[in-house]
Amino acid sequence: MGEYVLEMLNVSKAFPGVQALDGVTLRVRPGSVHALMGENGAGKSTLMKCLIGINSMDEGTIILRGEEVNFPDTITALNSGVSMIHQELNPIPLRSISDNLWVGREPRKGKFVLDKKKMYEDSKALLAQVGMDDDPEVLVGTLTVAKQQMIEIAKAVSYDADVIIMDEPTSSLTDSETDKLFEIIRRLRDEGKAIIYISHKMDEIFEICDEATVFRDGKYVGTDFIKNLTTESLIKMMVGRELDAMFPKIDCEIGEPILKVENLSSPGWFADVSFELHRGEILGFAGLVGAGRTEVMETIFGMREKSGGSIYKDGEELDITCPSDAIDNKIGMLTEDRRKTGIVPVSSVLDNISIANIKSYVGPAHVLNHKKMSEEAAEYGSKLSIKTPTWKTPIASLSGGNQQKVLVARWLLTDPDVLIVDEPTRGIDVGAKSEIHSIITNLAAEGKGIIMISSEMPEVMGMADRIIVMHEGRMTGIVDRKDFTQEHIMELAALPTEKVR
Amino acid sequence: MTENTHVIKSGKEKKSFGAWASDNSMWVILIGLIVIMCIATLIKGGAFFLTYTNISNIFQSEVGPGLLAMGVMFVIISKGIDLSMGSVVSLASVISGAFAQDVAYSARIFKSGLVVHGFIALIIGLAVGCIVGLINGSLVAYTKIHPFIATLGTMSAGRGFALLFTQGNPVSQLNKDFTQFGATNYLGGKLHSNVLIFILIALIAWFILNQTRFGRNIYAIGGNQEAARVAGVKVEKNLVAIYAWCGTMCGLAAVLTAGRTGSANPTLGLNWELDGIAAATIGGISQNGGVGKVSGCIAGILILGILKSALIYLGVSSYYQEIVKGIIIVVAVVLDNRKMMGKQA
Structure with missing residues (x-):
């Protein structure tokens, strides 16, 4: 042989x-x-x-x-x-x-x-x-x-x-x-x-x-x-080059609370989830697969029905029943499963970028302002250096990293106050990963509130200001950046100890 | 990424003829079909096929199924299907027709003998179609049953209502102010009102699909319904509107056809849903959802229409028509799928 x-x-x-x-x-x-x-x-x-x-x-x-x-x-x-x-x-x-x-x-x-x-x-x-x-x-x-x-x-x-x-x-x-x-x-x-x-x-x-x-x-x-x-x-x-720091954390002013969640519950998935998100903050969510992090975010974003609890933004209680309500309230969500809930595969890169913000381009008599729509979509596409043969290319023929950047561009175009990102770098290459990290950090520096779910410990520890740890549908702790250690977070994620707070 | 040299080409690129032909294979098929028919008729020694009268007749006879194709194309792009179209045509035609008869006739159906102006009867026809569409759409959107099943139900029920309403009799002797929509000639018989209306509808369909938010939503829902929802598309409301559009087109087809033939009939539109779906499918509107153009759909309608009349013109038995139609449907879809596979590789 x-x-x-x-x-x-x-x-x-x-x-x-x-x-x-x-x-x-x-x-x-x-x-x-x-x-x-x-x-x-x-x-x-x-x-x-x-x-x-x-x-x-x-x-x-x-x-x-x-x-x-x-x-x-x-x-x-x-x-x-x-x-x-x-x-x-x-x-x-x-x-x-x-x-x-x-x-x-x-x-x-x-x-x-x-x-x-x-x-x-x-x-x-x-x-x-x-x-x-x-x-x-x-x-x-x-x-x-x-x-x-x-x-x-x-x-x-x-x-x-x-x-x-x-x-x-x-x-x-x-x-x-x-x-x-x-x-x-x-x-x-x-x-x-x-x-x-x-x-x-x-x-x-x-x-x-x-x-x-x-x-x-x-x-x-x-x-x-x-x-x-x-x-x-x-x-x-x-x-083919040295990579810039993988997690380019920019220290920025943490502002007033922008999103407040109180006792959010959904039987069978999670219970009593409460937290506050501030402007300029990246709030990490850590936990094992199945801890209920995604389900919490889907509930906030209106993809699931909530059975109890309340959500406030800028002090006002929100009544969100579907994603479009959330988008109207300037909340965006980059979902976990790019294929299932992210891309529209046969549609062009351009259409995929503009879809969440399309209502901004409706002119008189319901006619779309195509020119403005393509220009703005192309502007964000270029800003994120999306590699595509043309803007009209179907998104399915792009690489995973570029598809993900298209979806990021989609949400940036809606100019959200709160952006939820669920496993934002899953399955994409190192280069695109570091680009997405710096986009997220810059958004926080602009005063937006970011919620980041990640199962990659170095990622969530490198990016977040605070980390909320969940285990089997319950919050088991909130850890400040100065106290981040992998052991501590893993312990909270794996063991249902007494609630820390 | 390190280099972005080949990143972006915005704006329009020049397309080669080959690229155009591959994007518009149905138009290539259509042109090929016309050329073949012209040659065939010449060889046979008959009159030349491509005359204005012939083309105009083809258009006229295809307006009914053509409008259904314009309607169902929205549904198919959204990854649905509407089997109830033919039944809706019969129901809308007999109900609107019943309001547009001389009193003596309408008294058979309405004891009071209510007669309205033809235009109101037209609106009634559209409304009947729209209502069935709303029912279809609501079933699909809110009960989550498969559109095939939902519209199979309304297909059966719709035809039943039409037969019940007329006791199986045709509704004839329609008033002139009603038949005018489907049977007026302009320019000395050169332009037919129902062809004119069809062209108008095609333009409206193009406008909706390309220039409105609703149109973009239809493509997104068909391409990936869950992704569309997450991106803020109100999927349920849009689905209801999509089926309502399709139903309204059936109502319009009903009124125009009743007008052209001079009577409404509970058996009108039998199997038209299949012709409409076939035309849309030949026109490159994929059952996988998310793709399709009005121009393709029109090509599909014309391919079926020309095929039908050309075969008659050539004296081929009408039994062959169905066979040839079947072959063309399958071949068109095979070609279309190959194209898609090429793009994804």
Whole structure:
């Protein structure tokens, strides 16, 4: 077999208008975890799609276990021992866990009849392997995103593949679930399997990976062992320059309270949430996935019905029943799930920017002032340096980071007093991440109130003035910036101790 | 990002013919169809196909389904569907027609024998369509049932009401002040009133979709309903308005067709909803929602109309029409999907 289990040599792939891959090379050793790194749009996903047969490459050679291969589709790739866990989950929500695990290869008695018993037991065993004890008969749609992710991982493991590709596997996992995943990865590695690990999270790369290959703009930059690398040198390879401080906190005057929430409740989700947000303040919300942070914000923004409590802005009580009420009261919200509640994929970048502010452009006789609308949208788009071929391009063809910047531009255009950002940098590359951080900080410096939910501890600690920690729908503490330590916040997030306040 | 050299190109770019053709494949199909028909008729030795009278006749006969296509296009862009259109046409035609008959006839339906001016009857027709549309829209928006089911219900009920109301009889002998909307000729028979009204409606539809907030909302709702809601679009109210527009178009089609044919009929508009949906679909209005243009929809209407009359003109059995129509619908959508796939890659 030689030194490498998988070699991808001089792979090139062009899409209309973009050279996505330009002669890149990736060599993966058996029994090792290989990080594939680069900013969004660097070509990591495209290379993996070429490998498993979703895309066909224009040029290049793929050698698997010493033999040249070129998979026409994912099923052939799977049967040859290459499986991939995609970043975007594609579960079948109304089917059970075991149906999802074995779809397309259900164990059968004879040719047609399902072997339900074997399916159930195999599922149970497989779930145990990834540390889950859920009943295989439970519908996948009722599980948390994190559990759905673990099911994807279990599925990939079950193929007994030699090469497992994991694309941002931890983006929806909590720290303890991530630890569990790492355990599984280490076990797979020790069994001699090769894992290609795509992630933007530096600490994970250094914790779990043995080797790293970096791409930039579709070109190969280099490969090295992790032990020879540092965060700084990796980032430098990825972006081709030193990155400015990741969390550019600007100290600014914290002004009078702008938003006040009292005893907000929603049975089954959260209870008795009270806090005050001041002008110029970034108020962080920390907690584990499922702590109810998103639900609180969705309630404030009118996406959910509240059952109790009140919301005041500038001293006046608000009656918000839908997002458009919130927008009328100058509250904006960058939601957690960009695809589901953010972008309108087939619409243009321009339409996606202007949609939340469209009422400002309604002229006499309900005619839209297109000129003003495009000019202002383009102005904000340029300000955030959104990379797009034209403003009329459908937003779906932009990279994740650029889509996110379009959504930020959407909310900036409405000129909100209060902006809620929910996981604002999830799944986007380092460069775009730091840009979004500085946009948020500047907004606070302009005297707006910012609420930021983030599951990335360094992010929320780097940006926030205060952090509210939640656990299972209740606030477990409010921490001031001077008291920020990861341990303290984690403790509040993980343990339902006595309420601090 | 480090460099933003290739960041922004604002304003209009020049498009090549190829790009135009790929964006407007239905117009290419339409032109191709016309050319083929011209050649076919020449070979056959018949009269030349592309005459003003022929084209005008095609327009006239397609106004009914064409208006339905203009209506349902809003619905399809919003990722919905309206199956009740044909039934609404029959219901609106018999109700408005009943008000526009000589007393003797209307007494059969209204004991009191109420007759109103044709214009009021027109408004009644539009109102009937609008009301059914409001019902459809409310069902879709507030009960969250699938539009296919909601409008399947009103489709059945609507036709039932029309039959009940007339006891299955046609409503004929319509007054002239009512039929004038669908049966007036201008310029010595060169321009027909219902064609004129259709053109007006097409312009209004274009205006709504492109120049108003409502239009932008329709695209956003179809593209991603939840994202539209979060961005402040009042999804429910807009949905009701979308279905109401579609219903109103059915009402208008009913009045014009009743006027043109001289009688209202509870079986009028049978299967028209399918023609309307087919025209919109051929015109590139995707069932996946969020995309579609008025120009495409018009091309779709004309493709179906020209196909129908050209085949008759060529003496092809009418049974073949349906087969050819079916093929064209599927081919048009396949082509359209390929285009979309190319864009996303």
